[in-house]
Amino acid sequence: MRQEQKFFGSFFRERTAFYIGSEIYRRSTYGGKHPLAVPRVSTTTDLCRAMGWLPDDVFVEAPMATDAQVTRFHHPDYIAALRRAEASQTVSDEDRTRFRIGADGNPIFAEIYRRPMTGAGGILRAAALCADGGIVFCPGGGTHHGRPDRAAGFCYLNDPVLGILALLDQGLFRIAYLDIDAHHGDGVQDAFHHDKRVLTLSIHESGRWPRTGAAADRAGGMARNFPVPQGFNDTEMRHLMDHAVLPMIDQFRPQAIFLQCGADALEEDPLSRLALSNNAHIAVVEAVMTRAPRLLVTGGGGYNPYTVARCWAAVWATLNHIPIPSHTTPAAGAVLRGLTYNRAAGRNPPAHWFDSLRDAPREGMVRPEITALAAAALKDA
Ligand SMILES: [Zn+2]
Numbered sequence: 001m002r003q004e005q006k007f008f009g010s011f012f013r014e015r016t017a018f019y020i021g022s023e024i025y026r027r028s029t030y031g032g033k034h035p036l037a038v039p040r041v042s043t044t045t046d047l048c049r050a051m052g053w054l055p056d057d058v059f060v061e062a063p064m065a066t067d068a069q070v071t072r073f074h075h076p077d078y079i080a081a082l083r084r085a086e087a088s089q090t091v092s093d094e095d096r097t098r099f100r101i102g103a104d105g106n107p108i109f110a111e112i113y114r115r116p117m118t119g120a121g122g123i124l125r126a127a128a129l130c131a132d133g134g135i136v137f138c139p140g141g142g143t144h145h146g147r148p149d150r151a152a153g154f155c156y157l158n159d160p161v162l163g164i165l166a167l168l169d170q171g172l173f174r175i176a177y178l179d180i181d182a183h184h185g186d187g188v189q190d191a192f193h194h195d196k197r198v199l200t201l202s203i204h205e206s207g208r209w210p211r212t213g214a215a216a217d218r219a220g221g222m223a224r225n226f227p228v229p230q231g232f233n234d235t236e237m238r239h240l241m242d243h244a245v246l247p248m249i250d251q252f253r254p255q256a257i258f259l260q261c262g263a264d265a266l267e268e269d270p271l272s273r274l275a276l277s278n279n280a281h282i283a284v285v286e287a288v289m290t291r292a293p294r295l296l297v298t299g300g301g302g303y304n305p306y307t308v309a310r311c312w313a314a315v316w317a318t319l320n321h322i323p324i325p326s327h328t329t330p331a332a333g334a335v336l337r338g339l340t341y342n343r344a345a346g347r348n349p350p351a352h353w354f355d356s357l358r359d360a361p362r363e364g365m366v367r368p369e370i371t372a373l374a375a376a377a378l379k380d381a
Contacts, residue, residue: 017135017319019054020122021045022062025140028111035271035303036154038341041140043309044299048316050331051357060129062122062140065162070120073161073191075149082156086113099150106151116156119143123159126296127166130256133293135319139312142260142300144185145210153183153210154301160260161191163296164198167256173197176254176292178245179204180237180284181262181300182272184213184225188260193219199252201245203228203237205265205272215376224248224377230273232265233364237280241287244374249291257292259285261315262300263308267362270343271303277359278311285318295319305339306353314357324358332357 025041048054067079081095089110091102102108109115119140126136144160145153160177167175177192179185179202189212192198199222202213206227213225226240249257261281265274289295297315302308313332317324328336336354340346352359 016058017137017316018058018060018126018129019045019048019316020060020062020126020136020138020140022118022122022140024111024115024118028109028115030109030154031107034105034107038303038305039339040299040302040305040308040312043305043335043339044139044312044316046335047309047313047332050335051313051317051329053313053317053320053322060125062118062138063125064114064117065120065124069124070117070157070162072165073148074157078149082113082116086111101151104152105154106156112156116143116146119159120157120162123163123296123298124166127163127170130294130296131170135289135295135297137297137316137319139299141298142181142262144179144181144260144300145183145187147187152187155187158187158191160185160188160258160298164188164192164258167258167294168197172255174252174254175199175256175258176249176252177201177258177260178249178284178288179260179262179300180265180281181260182264182269182274183208183262183301184210184227185260186210186212189213189219189223192222196222198222199248199254201248202226203240203245205230205232205274208272215373226373226377228274228373229367229369232274232276233362234277234280235363236366236370237276238283239366239370240374241284243371244377246287246291247378249288254292256294256296257288259288259295259297260300261285261297261312263302263311264300266302266304266307266311266359268307268345269302269304270345271301275362277362278307278314279359279361281311282314282318282358285315289319304345305341306336306349309336310353310357310359317357326358327355328357
């Protein structure tokens with residue numbers, strides 16, 4: 001294994017990482033009061049460009065997926081309903097009830113069909129780009145709650161599932177999916193419930209929506225869940241990675257790793273009560289980079305535009321072995337200063353949201369429930 005990691009390590013140093021983006025994220029919003037009213041992907045892209053980290057030759061415009069590509073997983077009636085909702089900007093009672101569009105926090109918005117189809121097209125492009133090995137970052141992806149026939153948790157389509165299916169289509173048969181979003185990666189786990197080719201690992205806040213992903217839930221053996229308590233810190237993340245997640249990934253010997261790198265487990269995120277700094281996300285990226293010849297990294301949740309964009313820009317730097325400087329460039333600072341954030345914290349943003357990309361580390365005690373989670377995951381593995 002050590003030999004293999006050394007090989008992948010040198011392999012990755014010579015490979016270019018690709019960044020998949022789209023201008024659709026700049027103008028699209030879920031609506032004024034929705035947590036996804038904030039710009040995230042476009043801010044990340046602007047920030048990476050302003051730092052000088054995103055030359056044109058590694059930026060790939062996400063194409064829209066075709067209906068045929070997404071009906072591999074999603075029901076054709078559901079895709080047709082999304083198309084109808086975009087065209088009419090309204091939804092029938094029947095479509096709302098059946099597909100949860102315009103319900104449960106899944107609003108009707110201007111790009112309700114094109115935006116998720118762009119997310120899906122982006123991940124399919126990402127899977128193709130790393131067919132022979134490599135790294136692709138797709139910050140618009142990571143919609144891990146999407147179901148075959150309904151919207152869930154602000155997710156309309158499930159791009160991680162579509163991306164993993166594309167990797168399986170390439171003939172790969174050991175794919176590790178690691179989800180560090182604050183919410184359980186339920187849609188992905190359920191999609192591969194019976195598939196021995198896909199190992200799904202999810203670290204998420206205990207007791208938070210969708211309230212699935214208990215430690216005992218192993219989905220037929222190919223899932224491990226780490227429901228962590230409020231206040232989960234960087235030290236605890238490192239403990240789970242070193243004592244459970246990474247040993248499991250090494251044992252599985254994945255041909256590809258899919259990292260759902262949601263940014264809502266950061267301390268300053270309004271939708272969770274976890275307390276990570278973005279150093280935790282950077283460390284997870286560094287750890288998975290040397291463990292498989294193919295790496296797909298997506299975004300996911302994240303509802304504070306400052307902390308999301310700083311985190312994902314730092315992730316992109318890490319994927320490119322770029323050292324993260326202690327201060328943002330003036331142009332990058334201007335990108336961050338240009339944001340508006342209609343929450344209490346946004347009225348008086350702290351200076352480090354503009355001036356730095358890396359957070360101060362949030363180390364702490366490793367609580368007994370964390371050591372117990374790590375130990376339990378390895379039992380009978
Ligand atoms: Zn989330």
